[in-house]
Amino acid sequence: MAESRTQQLGFICGLDAALRVVGGKWKPLILHFLYSESKRYGELKRCVTGVSDKMLSQQLKDLESHGVVSRTDHNEIPPRVDYALTPLGRSLAETLVPLCEWGEQHQEMIASSV
Amino acid sequence: MAESRTQQLGFICGLDAALRVVGGKWKPLILHFLYSESKRYGELKRCVTGVSDKMLSQQLKDLESHGVVSRTDHNEIPPRVDYALTPLGRSLAETLVPLCEWGEQHQEMIASSV
């Protein structure tokens, strides 16, 4: 029984591979908010309600290392840094749209079943 | 400024709501494997490579409480229990398909950028 290419790479399936990139509590939300437009660090933080500085920086760094987010440091003082999706990141963020819509449609039920 | 219905319910956005249901390391994979067909506990465990009994039971219970997975205990000895997606679960699993395809297309890159 030949192993599939996916399994040779150490993934269970394509979904498992994708979760390596967007897994975690904050990454999908970050991608989602950058999807509408690129944002400064502070703007992003205000969008992703409840995230701490530490988490936001860390997750952005992860996303950058996977090539889905690009960081532009304007080297100004006070600091000014922009975050944007790369084309790859944009294609990934698009796949989250159906999930987002599902959440909107069923949010009442989700809220009631703790 | 009026708060949106989503925010009244305590969610940042629809995506945030959906993540309450499918958040975590294993839940998306469980849904994905149940999408093709309903499975017995042991079958599912063999599909979701690497999951422990504890995690699989726990996550299945969570998914059941959110109404996306249904559990059928045949009350036999030795035990026989089937897990299947509910219609709601099926609609959720469908939203994961694009993500799965994205993962397949980009798995080489994902594997290389640790």
Add this chain to the structure above:
DNA sequence: ACAAGTATGCACCTTTTGGTTAGTACCTCC
């Protein structure tokens, strides 16, 4: 002059997540 905003890094701590082992009660296969 002083507070607040700016984008982080660091150290410390708590919470959540996840793994391991053992146990159940019965069956089938060798």
Add this chain to the structure above:
DNA sequence: GGAGGTACTAACCAAAAGGTGCATACTTGT
């Protein structure tokens, strides 16, 4: 008759995720 499969649960422990507060170095607004 002992091993292994079946679908779990509970207790215990380790690891990862996540939160808080402090520090930076300079600007703008009060």
